[in-house]
Amino acid sequence: MTATVRLYHDDPLLLDFTATVIGHGALNGAPSVLLDRSAFYPESGGQMADRGRLGGAAIADVQVDDDGQVHHVLEGGALLDVGASVVGGVDRGRRRVHMALHTGQHMLSRALTDLAFAATVSSRLGETTCTIDVDRETLDERLVAESEALVNAVIDDDAPIRAFFPTPAELASLPLRRAPKVTENIRVVAIGDLDVSPCGGTHCTRTAQVGLVRVLGIERYKGKARVTFSAGPRARRELWDEAGVLRDLGRAFTCGPRDVPTAVEKLRRELGSARESLGDARGRLADAAAAELAAAAANDPDHRAIAVLDDLGVEILRRVAGRITALPEATAFLASRVEGGLAVMISRGNASKIDCGSFLKRAAAAAKGRGGGRPEHAEGRLPADADWPTLVTQLLES
Ligand SMILES: [Zn+2]
Incomplete structure (x- = not known):
């Protein structure tokens, strides 16, 4: 056939x-x-x-x-x-997308060769992402930006694109960007005065049909530099989508799209100072709780303090435990709700005889959590619904 x-x-x-x-x-x-x-x-x-x-x-x-x-x-x-x-x-839409991406790839490969001194070793026009891999480990961002600008200038020039099968003599005289992958019926694509390459793909017939070429990123990939790009209808769609996101953000911040970075920066500063205030407030709460628990431990015949503190986190829990165990006979059995469970901690003063590590291990086993530590101090994590005071009391009595 x-x-x-x-x-x-x-x-x-x-x-x-x-x-x-x-x-x-x-x-x-x-x-x-x-x-x-x-x-x-x-x-x-x-x-x-x-x-x-x-x-x-x-x-x-x-x-x-x-x-x-x-x-x-x-x-x-x-x-x-x-x-x-x-x-x-x-399918017309899909073909037009491929024509623009493929033509854009030829143009960008040529521009990267001429301006960034990076020859294309492979390229891929994917369903969502297009990449060009070049024979260098790194690429200068500025030179890539210049390459992108050159390509878009040629697009604006609306230069003709010609795909043809040259005679062997003609082929020998052409300034091909790369060697053909086949030996006969070699098809060549010439884009204005910019590029001549062997290729069997579908390309635009004039550069203006490409619309635009947009470099999306440069990264290292398997010892090469990889340029991710977009072109034509796909690049336009992406730009519109991104502009839409920015416009929506502007609405949310009640500012114009260009003022979004300032609004985000202001929000970031406010969040930082709110976090700081929250930390201060938590610290004061913890100090008040610590003072109360230390007093309770001093009055308790066994010098124990058993408590669940609201959302304080492990750092502050340690601080509270430290305040309580300043009393040498005291033992602190503390818990605090944290994301994904209950942080628990057992800590003892110098004169307390309780083995915190083994106690917490038993508590964790009973509550299907985890935890352990030294005789002087132990930490763990229990399920969020664990009843810490009851658990501790039962284990102390057993
Ligand atoms: Zn091609």
Whole structure:
């Protein structure tokens, strides 16, 4: 069987076509339809496959085999009669997104080569993220920004883009950015005066169709630098979404989008001072509780203080325990509600004989919590509904 004629090679804007079913194939276990010609782009070269409809059925996947046959997998594994003339329609929105991303990738790869001295080693145009990996470990942010600016300037120039199959002699004279991956039927894409690269993908026919190219980030990845970018309708969608978030934030802060950073900074400062005041108040509460508990321990025949303190946290609990155990005979059995449970602590003065660590271990086992420590001091965490005073009293009496 001869290779499928790729209609998108000559015209990436041709979306509706008729073709003849010339056979059936299989793709990863799924039955596929083979056509004499097709406008559907099969997944290859880092670009995802087209979607759309063929013979009335939705396209689930498009792939190409080693013989150049394009396999069309239809939803539900449907097949079309061999010999039938069928109508195909490529999903326009998805194709336009891919055209812009792919063209944007060529342009950005060239700009990174020329301005950031970083050659592209691989690129990926994903469902949500597009990346270019270059042959350097790091990239200068300023040079990447200049590369992005150059690409957008060429987009504004609305330069023509030409995809063609040069003769071997012609090919030898072209200033290709990278060597072709195939040895025959080499297709070349020339973008204005900016870039000439071998590629079989679908590209825009003029640079203005790309709309914009936007670099989203630079990171290290497996010993290379990776540039994440976006272009065309996808970049526009992302910008609108982000602008929408900023506008909503502005409404929440009753300010304009540009004043949101100032509003957030003010909120951050206020939160900081509120936290500080809360800490001070908690400290005073803890000191008052500590004084009360120390007095109770002094009056108790066994010099014990058993208490659950509200939301004080482990740090302040230690401070309270320290105040109580200033009395050498005292033992403090303290708990405080914290996020996700009850923080518990047992601490003793120099003259107390209770083994805090082993006591807390028994308490934790009884309450299905965890905890332990030294004879002088132990800490743990019990379930939020544990009844600490009852638990301690029962264990002391047993
Ligand atoms: Zn390409």
